[in-house]
Amino acid sequence: MKNTDVPILRCRSNPGSTTSWIVTLVLGLLVCSARFISSTEVNGTHCVRPYDTPPCDCKVGWYGDKCTENCSSTCSSGYGCNKTTGKCVSCKAGYHSFNCTLKCPPNCLNESGQPAACDKDTAHCTNCQPTWWGSKCTNKCDSNCKNGVCDFVNGHCHECEVGRTGENCSEECPSDCWRRLCHRDNKTCTGGCTPGYFGETCDKKCGGNCKEVECTVNGTTDASSKSMCARCTGTGQCHSCKSGYWGDICDKLCPEQCTECAQNNGTCGSGSGGGSSSSSDRITGHREGEIAGSVTAVILLVVVAAFVIYLVKRTRGCNSLLGRCRGRRQSEVDENVMKNLAQSSGDNTVEV
Known part of the structure; x- marks a missing residue:
């Protein structure tokens, strides 16, 4: 019944x-x-009110007209499944599909040790592991991305490895950037230039007469020492010149009498670096020569003056009309004059 x-x-x-x-x-x-x-x-016993006329309202985790079917174990706990079809409302982390029986792609990001998460219906990852990108994280980030990390949506590198530039770090920095460091967008060198080059992209060479400088600090060549290595400024002006040159780009010769001169005005003896001692020796010798010449000139003047005085005294006893001296012949006078002149010159000779 x-x-x-x-x-x-x-x-x-x-x-x-x-x-x-x-x-x-x-x-x-x-x-x-x-x-x-x-x-x-x-x-069945899984209806909320078992005495209701079928279909009854099922408890969480069950479905069917009589609530006798069990929802998939990978449906999210607390949500269960559709009471008629058995489709999971949502899946546990790491699963997708109609009844959450398929695992998410392996490179989907998992957080705090939890299984990778993906969309229940499409299996698209909500995020990727750091070195993967794409809707299902099947694409590997470019090796030129710093640490291999890129945007999980489009694959663009967040940062580039040293020496790389461009949107996807696929281009090289200019070869003469210091330590190959350059700006990602415009290739301008961010760490200065290697010794001997200048300019925003370090594509210009310093003057050939710029002096080479020590390129190490405490035995290292790290970025902090780049200013010690530069031969010229960012505009091409030499920090110092090689011996024998001066000027902003060291394109002018020092005066002949010196091998070192000031870079700003070419003054002898004011240059920097080696060679200053030889320049000083040359200048000292030049001054000694000038002094010797001056002494010789003074001696000659003294000799001439003595000769003139002698002639004046001797001619006072001679007849100016007849051209003869008292008690002496003209030849004797001339002979005595020559002897006195020779004696005077010998007594006043100065050794230089």
């Missing part, structure tokens, strides 16, 4: 028949118990 065919007994008040009232009560209890047992067998 179906539960719908169980007669509904109505209790009637019949104060004159106590026995009848008790019989009616017992029969009612029996009918209600039969209905409960019958409905449980029909709907």
Whole structure:
């Protein structure tokens, strides 16, 4: 007999028949118990209200008209599945598909030790492991990306490895950038230039007469020592010149009498670097020569003056009209004059 065919007994008040009232009560209890047992067998024990007419409202984790089907174990706990189709509302981390039975792609990002996460229906990763990119993280980041890391959507490098530039770090920095460091967008050198070059991209050579400088600091050649290595400024002006040259780009020769001269004006003896001692020796010798010449000139003047005075004194005893001296012949006078002149010159000779 179906539960719908169980007669509904109505209790009637019949104060004159106590026995009848008790019989009616017992029969009612029996009918209600039969209905409960019958409905449980029909709907199963996972209905929220087992005695409801099918389909009943299922408890979380169950589905079907009678709530007898179990939702997939990889459906998110707490959400269960559709009560009619069994489709998971959402999946546990690391799974996707209709009933969450397929694993997410292996390179999807997993956080805090949890399985990789992806979209339930498309399997697209919500993010990728650092060195992978693409909707399902199947593409490897370029090796020129710093540490191999790139944007997981388009694969563009966040930063480039040293010596690389460009949108995807596929180009090289200018070869004469210091330690190959350059700006990613415009290739300008960010760490200065290698010795002997200048300019924004270090594509210009310093003058050939710029002096080479020590390129190490405490035995190293790291970036902090680049200013010590530069031969010229960013505009091409030499920091110092090689011996024998001066000027902003060291294109002018020092005066002949010196091998070192000041870079700003060419003055002798004011240059920097070796060779200053030879320049000083040359200048000293030049001054000694000037002094010797001056002494010789003074001596000659003294000799001439003495000769003139002598002639004046001797001619006072001679007849100017006859051309003869008293008591002497002209030849004797001339002979004596020559002797005195020779003696005077010998006495005043100065050794230089």
